Amino acid sequence: MSFQSYRWAFIGWLALIVMLAVFPWLMPPVYFVSLLFTVCMYVTLATSWNLIGGYAGYLSFGHVAFFGIGAYTTALLMKGLNLSPAGTLLSSVPAGMVAMLIAVIVGYPCLRLRGPYFAVVTLCFAFVVDLGVKNLDFLGGPEGLWLKSMDLPIEAIRGILFEAMLTIMVLSIALAYWTSRSKFGAGLRAIKEDEEVAQTMAINAPRLKIQAFALSAFFPGMAGSIYAYYLTYIHTDIVFDMMISILIVLMALFGGGGTVLGPIIGAVSLTLINEGLSTFVKAELARMIYGCLFIGVIIFMPDGIIKYFKKEKGLGSV
Amino acid sequence: MMGAVYALLGVGFSLSWGVMKVINISHAAFALFAAFLAYTLLQAWGLDPILSISVSVPLLFVAACFIYRILIIRITKAKEVIVSSMILTFGIAIILENLMLLIWSPDPRVLTTSYTSKVIIMGPFYFQYPRLAGFLMAVIGVGVIQFFLKKTYIGKAVRAAWQQPDAAQLYGVNLKRISMITFGLAVASAGAGGVSMAFLYSFEPHTHNLWLIYLFLVVIVGGVGNVLGAALAGLIIGIITGLSLAFLPYQWVNLLTFGLLMIILIFRPQGLFPSEV
Numbered sequence: 001m002s003f004q005s006y007r008w009a010f011i012g013w014l015a016l017i018v019m020l021a022v023f024p025w026l027m028p029p030v031y032f033v034s035l036l037f038t039v040c041m042y043v044t045l046a047t048s049w050n051l052i053g054g055y056a057g058y059l060s061f062g063h064v065a066f067f068g069i070g071a072y073t074t075a076l077l078m079k080g081l082n083l084s085p086a087g088t089l090l091s092s093v094p095a096g097m098v099a100m101l102i103a104v105i106v107g108y109p110c111l112r113l114r115g116p117y118f119a120v121v122t123l124c125f126a127f128v129v130d131l132g133v134k135n136l137d138f139l140g141g142p143e144g145l146w147l148k149s150m151d152l153p154i155e156a157i158r159g160i161l162f163e164a165m166l167t168i169m170v171l172s173i174a175l176a177y178w179t180s181r182s183k184f185g186a187g188l189r190a191i192k193e194d195e196e197v198a199q200t201m202a203i204n205a206p207r208l209k210i211q212a213f214a215l216s217a218f219f220p221g222m223a224g225s226i227y228a229y230y231l232t233y234i235h236t237d238i239v240f241d242m243m244i245s246i247l248i249v250l251m252a253l254f255g256g257g258g259t260v261l262g263p264i265i266g267a268v269s270l271t272l273i274n275e276g277l278s279t280f281v282k283a284e285l286a287r288m289i290y291g292c293l294f295i296g297v298i299i300f301m302p303d304g305i306i307k308y309f310k311k312e313k314g315l316g317s318v
Numbered sequence: 319m320m321g322a323v324y325a326l327l328g329v330g331f332s333l334s335w336g337v338m339k340v341i342n343i344s345h346a347a348f349a350l351f352a353a354f355l356a357y358t359l360l361q362a363w364g365l366d367p368i369l370s371i372s373v374s375v376p377l378l379f380v381a382a383c384f385i386y387r388i389l390i391i392r393i394t395k396a397k398e399v400i401v402s403s404m405i406l407t408f409g410i411a412i413i414l415e416n417l418m419l420l421i422w423s424p425d426p427r428v429l430t431t432s433y434t435s436k437v438i439i440m441g442p443f444y445f446q447y448p449r450l451a452g453f454l455m456a457v458i459g460v461g462v463i464q465f466f467l468k469k470t471y472i473g474k475a476v477r478a479a480w481q482q483p484d485a486a487q488l489y490g491v492n493l494k495r496i497s498m499i500t501f502g503l504a505v506a507s508a509g510a511g512g513v514s515m516a517f518l519y520s521f522e523p524h525t526h527n528l529w530l531i532y533l534f535l536v537v538i539v540g541g542v543g544n545v546l547g548a549a550l551a552g553l554i555i556g557i558i559t560g561l562s563l564a565f566l567p568y569q570w571v572n573l574l575t576f577g578l579l580m581i582i583l584i585f586r587p588q589g590l591f592p593s594e595v
Contacts, residue, residue, distance in 0.1 A: 115401070127576045131572055
């Protein structure tokens with residue numbers, strides 16, 4: 001692609017972001033703002049999961065843990081320090097940091113494991129955090145925690161929180177874009193192809209993996225923090241729901257792991273499909289259709305939608 | 319006591335992981351399906367849960383063979399079979415779970431038979447009948463699978479395919495057929511395991527997530543593909559959870575179990591009893 005077309009692509013993206021940012025202030029029904037909020041949240045989650053899962057090929061099934069940790073950090077900070085609404089929004093930064101710190105601590109031993117073992121150990125990690133939080137009384141325990149909402153009409157609250165989530169989403173996509181073009185991303189791809197060879201090529205695999213894991217935990221932590229403020233009530237069954245973890249993995253793989261656009265497309269389409277299905281049919285039936293979707297994707301497009309269509313159109317390899 | 323039941327549940331899981339490199343996330347969901355089937359048969363016709371196995375095991379075997387033929391065979395050529403199989407079978411697990419929710423509603427169920435409250439007393443020990451039934455079923459089940467693998471022609475072919483798939487094929491082992499049978503058997507054994515679990519615990523359509531963790535625990539501690547290792551691991555885990563129940567409140571026991579699994583994974587991913595086939 002020439003420089004010119006890059007610039008047009010950039011302008012296009014910028015216009016899209018501005019349109020999204022303006023949207024909640026045009027007085028649309030609250031439902032649409034909430035829907036967009038959810039979409040942005042899943043795009044953030046899938047994009048950041050993609051750093052470790054898509055580029056490096058380490059499938060983490062425990063990313064919901066970081067999401068929940070972010071949510072609880074904000075709730076505790078708000079309770080403990082009596083934060084103002086603006087302070088609570090900003091507390092998403094320390095929330096992300098806490099998630100990152102925990103990712104480093106957990107990632108150090110766990111990232112030595114490969115393939116299914118890594119998947120299982122992260123799954124276990126999510127369960128351990130979930131059960132641990134549920135059983136500690138100062139974290140609200142089985143009753144959950146309440147957060148004080150802002151003294152504003154609901155449209156304004158949703159609008160503000162949507163802007164916050166949009167910012168996080170844009171940042172996470174920017175990071176993903178940078179990764180895809182940097183030496184860092186190339187190193188991660190090399191690890192996915194063959195870790196031993198990568199290591200002999202002077203790629204410091206353990207360090208890169210930890211960095212990727214920590215970065216991929218940071219944004220879910222922030223997203224969790226905003227989500228907690230959005231719900232104003234958090235409970236382990238909500239913010240540590242295993243389904244979120246699995247959805248993240250699916251969205252990224254559905255769109256195409258290891259690409260910038262893949263997780264975005266996957267998250268947007270799956271969230272909309274889910275929303276559409278659960279409005280029109282019974283929840284159980286909707287989930288069954290969802291299950292079928294998994295099977296269909298893995299059988300017919302094992303490399304995700306993007307690569308599938310690129311192959312179909314003969315646009316060359318990615 | 320519970321250990322043997324975990325082992326029966328885990329054996330099939332271990333088998334399909336070891337032989338076919340397929341991690342069957344829906345394994346526990348199939349087990350739960352058999353448990354619900356036993357429950358319905360008991361409610362409707364008063365059929366003993368032990369006898370219900372004669373219905374559920376063949377049913378699951380056939381269903382699994384179909385699933386293998388239609389779905390799993392397509393991903394066996396993928397670059398990362400294990401990962402693809404996890405996602406694929408996860409889809410199956412979701413479908414099964416919601417099917418069970420539709421049919422049986424989310425209420426917890428218990429298998430209540432005429433002998434539920436009966437107890438045998440043997441010296442200082444006393445055994446509850448249903449636990450004993452679950453235990454015996456599990457022991458017999460694991461025994462049958464071990465016998466099948468070591469003594470029958472198909473079982474030997476399965477082990478051959480496991481050690482050297484290409485060489486086994488050269489010696490006239492039909493790899494596709496063997497894989498299909500292995501998968502069928504694995505899922506069928508899950509059916510038996512599910513019914514024996516149902517003797518011990520109450521269950522509802524979401525329970526299979528918890529059972530799945532026990533599966534991973536048993537299989538990873540025992541070593542992937544090691545039938546006797548899984549049995550031993552099941553016993554050890556049964557003892558640990560049993561003992562920790564005496565000291566810890568109930569909700570901490572699961573935390574301990576998951577923590578244990580994490581620690582074992584980090585320090586000994588090959589399991590405590592590495593597979594010798």
